[in-house]
Amino acid sequence: MSKEFEITREFEVDATPDEVWEAVTHGTGAYLWPMDPPEPRVGGAAAFGSTVTAWDPPRHLTIRSEDVGFSVQSVNQLEHVIEARDGGRRAWVRYVHSGVFTDDWDNQYDGAAKHTDFYLHTLREYLTHFAPRPVTFASLDGPEASTGADAFAAAGRALGLTDGDARGAELTVHGPQDFDAVLDYRDPYFIGLRTDSALIRLFGRNHWGAPVGISVHDFAADADAKATEGAWRNWLDKVYSQFP
Template sequence: MSKEFEITREFEVDATPEEVWEAITDGTGGYLWPMEPPEPKVGGKAAFGSTVTAYDPPHHLTIRSEDVGFPVQSVNQLEHVIESRDGGRRAWVRYVHSGIFTDDWDNQYDGASKHTDFYLHTLREYLTHFAGRPVAFATLDGPGASTAADAFAAVGRALGLAEDTAQGARVAARGPAGQTFDAVVDYRNPYFLGLRTDGALIRFFGRNHWGAPVGISVHDFAPDADAKVNETAWQDWLNGVFSRSQSESQSESQSESRS
């Protein structure tokens, strides 16, 4: 059954309105995924076949699509309202995601709402630590085993994080090829995990909670960053997490059956 939805968030950030505007129009790879910037006019074309319905830099941007391309959604609209704070040194942002979900409304809304909080947090991390820097973006999904109910907990364990490792902690995380790297846990809840290094934002998505595979996105700001290398390395790591999980589960089941 079709039903409208609206997700509204407001926040302040240590960035100028101009920096926020640059991020949401031409720097989306730094916190979301790379997209062509919208045409700078009302009625202009924007990403994924959407249309610009409000354009007033650096204060107001609205993009709307009535042909979303997903079977569970028919209308999608994103609005950003940006105001200056502290003499232009900071910005206040109001973000509204609205539209129509056509099926599985509660699950779709829950997923969209929780993803919104994580994406906007990553936007603030980008603006605070990496604004304006070129980015190599990579994204990938886990294998079918990563849709299991406890899959996201396995990701935390594979990174070497304790269950009580909280947001704000500094950690030596275990990454691809068994190598460790220093990071700050900049976001953590049962659904998402964010690690920030000196040169990258690494985001882990527990989409198994909504019936999809676990995902990873890497926003790498190092001068020599290679998106394909990152994608291959983290894909191998994620595949390894769940191949081990499957083997361990099978071994445990066999042990239990013999006892």
């Protein structure tokens, strides 16, 4: 049964409105994934067949699609309202994700809401620590075994995280190789790791019936997306080679 949804979030960030606008229109690979920027006008084309319905830089952007192409969703709309704070040195952002889910409403809404919090946190991490550095993006999903109920907890253990490690902890992470990082986000569904040159995101999508995923937003000048993807894929395969 089709039903409308709306997910609204508001936050402030240490970035100018222009920097926020640039991130949400052209720098999406730095916190989401790379996508074609919207045409700069109302009625312009945007990513995934959507249309720009509000364009007022750097204050208001709305992008809408009524032919989403997903079996569980028919309408999707993303709106950003951006206002200056502290004389323009900071920005306040109101983000609204709305649309229509056509099936599995509770599960789809829960997943979308929790992903929204993680993506917007990653946006703030990018704006605070890395903007406007160019990004190299890599992403991958784990094997079928990573859809299991305890799969995301297993990934956390493999990284070397303990139950006592909370946001803000500085630690040595056991990834494809050991590296130092700040644990910038952690809940039962997501893990965020920030190094001097990258944002590493782990997604516990097993909670919604999908494999565990990883994305790496790498701001190093010599970043290699293919090598990064291969290294983390090998790591995931090893984690789940004898799971559960």
